Amino acid sequence: MSTPLPPQERVGYAVIGVGELTTAELLPAFALSRFSRLAALVSGDRAETERIAAGYGLTSQDVFTYDQLDELAQRQDIGAVYIVTPNSLHREQTERAAQAGKHVLCEKPMATTVEDAEAMVQACRVAGVKLMIAYRCQYTPQHWQARRLVQEGDLGDIRVMDSVHGQMEDDAGAWRLKRDLAGGGPLPDIGLYCLNTLRFLLGREPQEVSATLYQPQGEERFQEVEESLAWTMRFPGGILASCLTSYNVQTIRYLRVFGKEGWLSMDPAYAYQGLRLEVERASGREELNMDEEDQFTLEIDHFSQCILQNKTPFTPGEEGLQDQRIMAAIYQSAQEQRPVALEQIDGLDVFRGELPDSARSGGEQ
Amino acid sequence: MSTPLPPQERVGYAVIGVGELTTAELLPAFALSRFSRLAALVSGDRAETERIAAGYGLTSQDVFTYDQLDELAQRQDIGAVYIVTPNSLHREQTERAAQAGKHVLCEKPMATTVEDAEAMVQACRVAGVKLMIAYRCQYTPQHWQARRLVQEGDLGDIRVMDSVHGQMEDDAGAWRLKRDLAGGGPLPDIGLYCLNTLRFLLGREPQEVSATLYQPQGEERFQEVEESLAWTMRFPGGILASCLTSYNVQTIRYLRVFGKEGWLSMDPAYAYQGLRLEVERASGREELNMDEEDQFTLEIDHFSQCILQNKTPFTPGEEGLQDQRIMAAIYQSAQEQRPVALEQIDGLDVFRGELPDSARSGGEQ
Amino acid sequence: MSTPLPPQERVGYAVIGVGELTTAELLPAFALSRFSRLAALVSGDRAETERIAAGYGLTSQDVFTYDQLDELAQRQDIGAVYIVTPNSLHREQTERAAQAGKHVLCEKPMATTVEDAEAMVQACRVAGVKLMIAYRCQYTPQHWQARRLVQEGDLGDIRVMDSVHGQMEDDAGAWRLKRDLAGGGPLPDIGLYCLNTLRFLLGREPQEVSATLYQPQGEERFQEVEESLAWTMRFPGGILASCLTSYNVQTIRYLRVFGKEGWLSMDPAYAYQGLRLEVERASGREELNMDEEDQFTLEIDHFSQCILQNKTPFTPGEEGLQDQRIMAAIYQSAQEQRPVALEQIDGLDVFRGELPDSARSGGEQ
Amino acid sequence: MSTPLPPQERVGYAVIGVGELTTAELLPAFALSRFSRLAALVSGDRAETERIAAGYGLTSQDVFTYDQLDELAQRQDIGAVYIVTPNSLHREQTERAAQAGKHVLCEKPMATTVEDAEAMVQACRVAGVKLMIAYRCQYTPQHWQARRLVQEGDLGDIRVMDSVHGQMEDDAGAWRLKRDLAGGGPLPDIGLYCLNTLRFLLGREPQEVSATLYQPQGEERFQEVEESLAWTMRFPGGILASCLTSYNVQTIRYLRVFGKEGWLSMDPAYAYQGLRLEVERASGREELNMDEEDQFTLEIDHFSQCILQNKTPFTPGEEGLQDQRIMAAIYQSAQEQRPVALEQIDGLDVFRGELPDSARSGGEQ
Incomplete structure (x- = not known):
């Protein structure tokens, strides 16, 4: 790996939202980055955030509250924001950041409705800033190695796929269980990994x-959103994919892709670390050795490189919008108890941009 | 394990159908049994079958052709038949064996239609002989250990389940690809394992x-039956099960059961040997050690014990009939593109009989 | 696999010693064999043995006590004996069986002293009968697959090896803890697997x-024999092998072979079933799929084939004698606290005979 | 995890030696630390090092050459050095850093001779600075979890242990193959992990x-040092440990500890990431889930905490000196072809200091 850029040449970020994902993952990820630099924190709690900021060499000048978001426009050292707030806030924060002239990296799911997602794409287009959805898995060597196995024929023609993502959401007061804030239950939060990653592996659209x-009757947690959801997708060429997601089980995250000559398994898939990729052929089962890098660093640095080189990110707003449309169709199918057809999309990687570094590296030790 | 019964006290079997399953698995299984004895072979090829019979100490007197099936009635040393022929022959052979006064152990799937399955149950009832469907997995310690984990609360409430069974069927002339002979494609052959075993693990009905x-257009192999099939089952208590089966992938056989406190995986499940049962809890993932026994021996000896003690087998004809009804509903759902409701069945193990030995053994080393 | 020989054409065996290995493993193994037939049991307890014999279709005529061993000479239907008694009895029983004109398959370790082992080889040579030591691992496809990987260069030059075999021997009265009966502690019983299998994998001699x-002071179990033993072997070409054996740990059985381009692991190795063979190269770790067959059946049928075709078994008495000599050197080294040199043996498989079936089969599914 | 200290309150480090370990592991580790700050780089190549330094926000003022080591005394913002140079340089650099008033964190092996190691301990004692040897494994949660399993009786009394560490050293010109520079071959470099970690797990001394x-004749790489080395250690209570190390195999790193009631395996052990800890009991084999943290960060931050709180590090110079003495005995044993007794050391963790954070955390998810 090449030497990092000097800090003053990197893209400076304001991270909007200072919850556990930010403190446990994103701030350390910035420390490891080569093209990105933490420049500011935006939160609802100035005092606590100033304390955190100090640990990363930031001053109270670098701490903002949500209502100061527009002041970012004055900060020439800040080129981008990373939005890590509840889903329903993504649209407004994206629009304000775009208006302030900052590029936007937004956590998944992009929004809570198709309409909001469309508005976000439009707002960034109008403002002339880049928009990227933080689909971390599309930036990791392990998921790219899986994609190569799928697309380069190692497994023969792909016929069926299977993925499950579940976890226990046992706080009845969590915003993730409120339809208005979250846009749904486990589907937009964790089921989205199955949907997005299977699309990525094939490069094709369902x-x-x-x-x-x-959705259990009378259970406090699931008054607004589903507990569990199973869905099937039909991809071009008759590929069938089964997916399951649930907020009422212990953590489980895996995917399998079955072809005419072999299959691959990631178990765990989607996790921040410890991804395991196995391939089975007639002769035996092989676990591929791959070095791990910090996935958030890879994702953030990709956006910075796109900004520095004026490229479209691999997962732009359009990629998130497509997921939003498919999720709407999934909920519609469950409600109307019938299959729902999607707009036919031809071609490979239709919604994606510049290949990330992980696409080019062999990725193996 | 106790000493075997002397051969003359065991139940004598005529095996009907001498294909690869019979020669590679069933004949060795009889050699290991404690309550069962191979007494005759019934096939379409007398000369070849006599050669095989000699290796197991049988004489030409013990070899019959299909049209001699009724002659079994004269053989007092033969108490039962084991039917291992193409699915569409099961009904007639069951009826003829029952009329000859022989108990019937029939390979799965029981039949190619619900009507045939009903007729088989009726024929055996009228003739006063026992009928058991050869659901091997319901007689193995590993699948029973999984059932205990599911039913005794080790995983917490079960919420979702997942199972895939696929294999490559590349002989376009195989009887398994003819609708009349097989009753369908991968569903009645291998998808049935997912269906039957998930029902067994829960003890409940979907x-x-x-x-x-x-079903691909213009592919020679799949002119009559489906290539791949995905289906979802809704069980009492809102448990969702996703299943996938395909005849166009390399061999894959697994199941996973997800509960509120942990989950279990069998991978491979359903296989003749090498079953692996893992349990995941927050602290880690445990692979359970279990000695392997010949699964066919366990299954056959269960039927013999039921005959010797006049008990209903754990998987009687009614168990097979229930699967036949569910498979009909699955095909109907795919055709009509809507969910299909099933008759509501309350209670545990409604279609099952006497517990097999594997139910009682701890099963662990 | 070809059809079994008709029973009357197979080699008939008298099994000498009816303990747990015989009832749990050998008698079922005979039932699965293609060239061998159980013909008689020899034990110290006629009544119990007659009960067991009945389960396998034998009569009281087929049961002998140890002092009737010479009467086997009268039984023309018995071609061989399989000796499964405490180690110190192997010599006398081999000599008596040989004098009765029977070929001898003897459990490992061959004897308790080098002198006894030499006498056994000599007795069989004089009587013109074959002698084979029951080194089961040398007859299983998995260990042969490992040998191919070692000898055919897949791992590059082999440089170091490692093997551990331990189990808990907690019955202070067991004959395995008496020096006179067993010839040592864990070394001749289970450490011998490490010694014998590493020699087999390389085909070379240390x-x-x-x-x-x-050997702990004052512990009742270990008054006569060692608790644990570690030893290093130096093979031709500077290959170093580390081995460990113990009677005071939970069951553990594995071996690893390290080469310049990769390594292999069997874990468990040596077990009756469930052997797992993995290969690691830079790209990843592969577990090889291999069907399992009954290992005792493979071993016994090899001896029968050698008898029927007048060939030297792959593991004749000389193979056991060589292990006996090495074990004597290991104990001498521990006592004298210095390395002990062994007689230099050049060539591959110097003490071995006809290749078994597992050598020729690819062994993979 | 608590918030990091503000940078200006952390311990500043000068890293001495800018090879691959420094650029690939240590510089990122400083970025993740909470109590430590990268303050300077010391190398033999000023230009290249200034380029690297810029990526981490350092200026040319923060870059030193080896002959400027004494100038560190003037830098009040630098509290410690981290020595990452060839082994034979450790003594002099430690002495010079100590004289400059800097605390010393020194890579393993501490030195190339017992004499040098003693001198280093003495130099730091005289100068009143702390000395810590960078035994990374003693600071990781996974190795601590293994230690708890060993010391808290989960496995029953420990009886035998086994560890192998090998890798391919194929550059005949590498300093690691020069006796004067390295102090030996694979033993002080990688075999030391086996030695040090087994001592750590037991807390006892061999x-x-x-x-x-x-040591092969006529092979260019091994003219000065051994290719492979096997050694056995006898610990108090009769525990036997077998170790193997080699510079002529593909990478392999594992350890196993066998007790009367179960055993544990780390495979890989010693690695920078991807450590796997498994425990086997009669019921099954469990892989423990543990989050991974950057191991170098844990190690460096421990030293900083000891400096800030004036405590003795868990692995002080005395810990390294003890390994140096044992390695000298191992080489002596190989040369004199006899066991070599070591000074008897009673008590637990005799050479160790303040427990690191990993000792206190449960370590599990």
Whole structure:
């Protein structure tokens, strides 16, 4: 790996939202980055945030509250924001950041409705800033190695796929369980990994979805959103994909892709670390050795490189918008109890931009 | 394990159908049994079958052709038949064996239609002989250990389940690809393992099924039956199960059961040997050690014990009939593109009989 | 696999010693064999043995006591004996069986002293009968697959090896803890697997051994034999092998072979079932899929084939004698606290005979 | 994890030696630290090092050459050095840093001779600075979890242990293959992990070592040092440990500890990431889930905390000196072909200081 850029040449970021993901993952990720620099924190709690900021060499000048978001426009050392707030806030914060002339890296899911997602794409286009959705898995060598196995024929023609992402959400007061704030239940939060990653592995778009969900009566946690949801996607060439997501099980994250000559398994898939990629052929099962790098660093540095070189990110707003449309169709199918057809999209990687570094590296030790 | 019964006190079997399953698995399984004895072979090729018979100490007197099936009635040393022929022959052979006064152990799937399955149950009832469907997995310690984990609360409430069974069927002339002979494609052959074993693990019956299938146009192998099929089952208590089956992938067989406190995985499940059962909890993932026994021996000896003690087998004809009804609903759902409701069945193990030995053994080393 | 020989054409065996290995493993193994037939049991307890014999279709005529061993000479239907008694009895029983004109398959370790082992080889040579030591691992596809990986260069030049075999022997009265009966502690019983299998994998003989043992003071179990023993072997070409054995740990059985381009692991190795063979190269770790067959059946049928075709078994008495000599050197090294040199043996498989079936099969699914 | 200290309150480090370990591991580790700050780089190549320094926000003022080591005394913002140079330089650099009033964190092996190691301990004592040897494994949660399993009785009494560490050293010109620079071959470089970690797991000191080595004739790489080395250690209570190390195999790193009630395996052990800890009991084999943290960060921050709080590090110079003495005994044993007794050391963790954070955390997810 090449030497990092000197700090003053890197893209400076304001991180909007200082919850656990930010303190446990993103701030350390900035410390490891080569093209990105933490420049400011934006939160609702100035005092606590100033304390955190100090640990990373920031001063109270670098701490903002949400209502000061527009003041970022004055800071020439800040080129981009990274939005890490509840889903329903993404649209407004994106629009304000774009108006302030900052490029926007936004956590997934992009929004809570298709309409909001469309507005975000439009706002960034109008403002002339870049928009990227933080689909971390599309930036890691392990998921790219899986994609190569799928697309380069190592497994033969792909016929069926399977993915499950579940975890326990046991705080009945969590914003993730409020439909207005979250846009749904486990689907937009964790089921989205299955949807987005299977699309990424194939590079193709589903033609039809069919879904079954379960929302228990009288359970406090699931008054607004589903507990569990199973859905099937039909991809071009008759590839069938089964997905399951649930907020009422212990953590589980995996995907498998089955081809005519072999199959691959990631278990865990989607995790921040410890990804395991196995391939089975007639002769045996092989676990591929791959060095791990910090996934958030890879993702953030990709956006910075796109900014520095004026390229479209690999996962721009359009990529997030497509997921938003498919999720809407999944909920519609469950409600109307019938398969729902999707707009037909031809071609490979239709919604994606510049290949990230992980696409080019062999990725193996 | 106790000493075997002397051979003359065991139940004598005529095995009907002498294909690879019989020669590679069933004949060795009889050699290991404690309550069962190979007494005759019934096939379409007398000369070849006599050669095979000699290796197991049988004489030409012990070899019959299919049209001699009724002659078994004269053989007092033969108490039962084991039917291992193409699916569409099961009904007639069951009826003829029952009329000859022989108990019937029939390979899965029981039949190619619900009507045939009902007729088989009726024929055996009328003749006063026992009928058991050869659901091997319901007689193995590993699958029973999984059932205990599911039913005794080790995983917390079960919320979702997932199972895939696929294999490559590349002989376009195989009877398994002919609708009349097989009753369908991968579903009745291998997808049935997912269906039957998930029902067994829960002890409960599905209330609704929803299916999507793919049958490629113009591919010689799949002119009559589906290539791949994905289906979802809704069980009492809102448990959702996703299943996938395909005849166009390399061999894959697994199941996972997800509960509120942990999950279990069998990978491979359903296989003749080498079953692996893992349990994941917050602290880590444990692979359970279990000695392996010959699964076919366990299954056959269960039927013999039921005959010797006049008990209903754990998987009687009614168990097979229930699967036949669910498979019909799965195909109906795929065709009509809507969920299909099933008759509501209350209670545990409604279609099952006497517990097998594997139910009682701890099963662990 | 070809059809079994008709029973009357197979080699008939008298099994000498009816303990747990015989009832749990050998009698079922005979049931699965293709060239061998159980013909008689020899034990110290006629009544119990007659009960067991009945389960396998034998009569009281087929049961002998140890003092009737010479009467086997009258039984023309018995071609061989399989000796499964405490180690110190192997010599006398081999000599008596040989005098009765029977071929001898003897469990490992062959004997308790080098002198006894030499006498056994001599007795069989004089009587013109074959002698084979029951080194089960040398007859299983998995260990042969490992040998191919070692000898055919897949791992590059082999440089170091490692093997551990331990188990808990907690019955202070067991004959395995009496020096006169067993010939030592864990070394001749389970450490012998490490010694014998590493020699088999390389096909070469060690040139020097160096050992350290531990025998606790005042522990009832270990008054006569060692608790644990570590030894190093130096093979031709400077290959170093580290081995460990203990009677005071939970069951552990593995071996690893390290080469310049990769390594292999069997864990468990040596077990009756569930062997796992993995290969690691820079790209990843592969577990090889291999069907399992009954290992005892493979071993017994090899001896029968050698008898029927008048060939030298792959593991004749000379193979066991060589291990006996090396074990004597290991104990000498531990006692004298210095490395002990062994007689230099050039060539591959110097003490071995006809290749078994597992040598020829690819062994993979 | 608590918030990092503001940078100006942390301990500033000068890293001495800017090879691959420094650029690939240590510089990123400083970026993740909470109590430590990268303050200077010391190397033999000023131009290249200034380029690297810029990526981490350092200026040319912060870059020194080896002959400027004494100038560090003037830098009040530098509290410590981290020595990452060839082994034979450790003594002099430690002495010079100590004279400059800087605390010393020194890579393992501490030195190339016992004499040098003693001198280093003495130099730091005289100068009143702390000395810590960078035994990374003693600061990681996974190795601590293994230690708890060993010391808290989960495995029953420990009886035998096994560890192998090998890798390919194929550059015949590498300083690691020069006796004067390295102090030996694979033993002080990678075999030291086995030695040091087994001592750490038990908390006890070996009483006797016995070794066998192989140094091929006429191979350019191994003219000065051994290719492979096997050694046995006898610990208090009769625990036997077998170790193997080699410079002529593909990378392999594992350890196993066998007790009367179960065993544990780390495979890989010693690695920078991807450590796997498994425990086997009669019921099954469990892989423990543990979050990974950057191991170098944990190690460096421990030293900083000891400096800030004036405590003795967990692995002070005395810990390294003890390994140096044992390695000398191992080489002596191999040369004299006899076991070599070591000074008897009673008590637990006799050479160790303040417990690191990893000792206190449960370490599990």
